[in-house]
Amino acid sequence: MPKDTKLVYPRAAAAKEADHPRRREHEQSERPEREPVRPVQTVDLDAELQQIYDDALLAGLSPSEVQSAFKAEIYFPKKRRPVGKWLVSAAVVPLAMLLYVFFYRAEMIDTNVAALEDYLQDTQCLVEQSALTMEMFRPLAKCEAMCKDLGDTFPRVDNITREDFMKNYAGTGKPLLVTGVASQWPALKTFSYNYFRSLYQNHSSAVRVNEEECQFFSYGCNITTLTDLLAMPDDRAHLEGDFVPWYIGWSNCDERVKRKLRTQYTVPHFVKLTKDDAENLDWMFMGSSGPGAFIHVDSVEKPSWQAQIVGSKTWTLYPMPECESVCPGKLEATMRKGDIILVDTNNWYHSTFIHPGEISITIGSEYSRE
Template sequence: MVKTDPPIHDGVTEIEAKALFSDLHTKALAMGLQQHQLAGLKFVAGTRKARWAKVKRRLLKVVLVGTAFAAILWIVCLLEWPLTRRQLAETVWRLRGWSAKEGQAERCLVRASSTVQNLARPPIDCGFCEDVMSVLEVTNISRFDFTHSLAYSGQPVVVSDGCSSWSAVEVFSFDFFRDLYEASGYSDQSNCQFFPYQTEFRDLYEVFEMDEDRVNQRKGQQPWYIGWSNCDTSVSAMLRKHYGRPYFLPPQSESSKTDWIFMGSPGYGAHMHVDSVGLPSWQAQIKGQKTWILQPPPECYFTCVGRMEVTVKPGGIIVLDTNKWYHSTLVEGTDISITIGSEFD
């Protein structure tokens, strides 16, 4: 059966109507009418409007379908039914050609930019930074003084000898972490966070496969900087043989069971951001040196100091509330920077 175009008026199909109109257009031009004169005729303009109206109807349908799909996906994510967020994420990872192991570097279906995250952040009370003029640097501070003056004040502080007695200062290195995780088989890391920053790495496995020339930043090699949280209990037990709770923390406080580790070469660091980890943090500079740049949140620009900067050297620990202070870091000097940290209540 041959398919024909439906008639649009008095038995004339759309194709026949187009042919007739084309013939009329050719005859009009042959009679001396100019193209711009034809374009100005009311019925021609009406034809164009009708065509544009048809396009708009089609675009509207596409927008409505897209909005409906996004709404359904949002509801699925909120209710976690019929799929959990993790199942949904793993489906997206597979569609992108990633394995579940590789997917640990991408924890969200859609990664929100730092600008979007900042806009969604609720404003805070600026009292925490009102009297802070600079980063305080202290040495051999007593637990009593730190607890009653600094621990929960909002004042960023660097304890210069905070981890100088730890064996981690001598033991921790790129090779140490590589061997440690290879021995563990990267177990229990699938639910941990990984921060690639400006690198191409997607997980720790790729980091520890890095060429030795790049690790040691030999001439012509690209800088690198990454961070991760450790969820492997066997790795954690080994790490904590070489570091302990900082001596100055309040006696009643407890540190998180999660180790946060940041490592990278000179010239790289973390971009300006604010965390959402819930508690104040400490970060010990094990190797190398790293400069921290701190800024108050935007709503506090007219209440608090605009910008502070401090360089933490090996053996030092910086303590600050990263949920309130915006911060960026830059590895400086010639050595690889290794830091380890945790939260405390």
């Protein structure tokens, strides 16, 4: 490049062209008269940028190097404090929920304003609970208490006192497998698919009460209600022939069924019961070999105990993300007839697998942490 050649910053050239007298005269003739404004101090950015550009060239940089440095500063600025990101998230999440309610829900009810008002008055939740919302708003796990001295092996005992259990497990969130503690329950001799079918069919309103007031979980099968379960063909229910695999779970809300169920088992002796625990629901899980419950975390009030009545099942636990540096990466425990597992399912991701052979049936409920 010749020494007498001067590089001109493009915006400076444009500014000079805009400053031409004829252009100013033409623009002023077309511009409507405005009230005079108070003069403000201005900075000639074009001149400053041109000076920076010239200084960079004199320092030995090439035009392409100057351009690269400029882009790096504009498009890849230095990292700032993350507070802004949290503030943006705090604003975006509620806004997204409101948009979901007023667009998606409104569309479902034909965007009728009166119907929308009725919906907002009648519904308990504007946004339905999902795995995403549960993960977003759950409290953080107490990792140190859950995993202190836990090791890589699922804790297992043959028996345990209430004092030991409440101090070292119930109040900390550590999981525990107690082997054989339910081996004398009547349920081990009575529970079967036919038992539950007869139990609900003998109480005509029990199915309706459960379907209106309780929960039913279908894990990858086409049995989606208690009615579906009780109407299942015998060969599929008893795992005979070329049956279609199935696995389900449900809670019971019928008082008569509740009284019958509680003649078949007793609450584990090491679990402390309060007055509120009398209202705890019974949970049953039943199904054929293969994957049981997919990996998930619950959002319930209390930890859970579950007894294996028929068959065998393996639980796999994973810690919460905030606990990965403190807790083992994975814990596994296989339950057999008469075993009871105790897990705070709010604080451990968990999944189950049903072992080949006979049907798997479990019953369980919740217990107090203190």
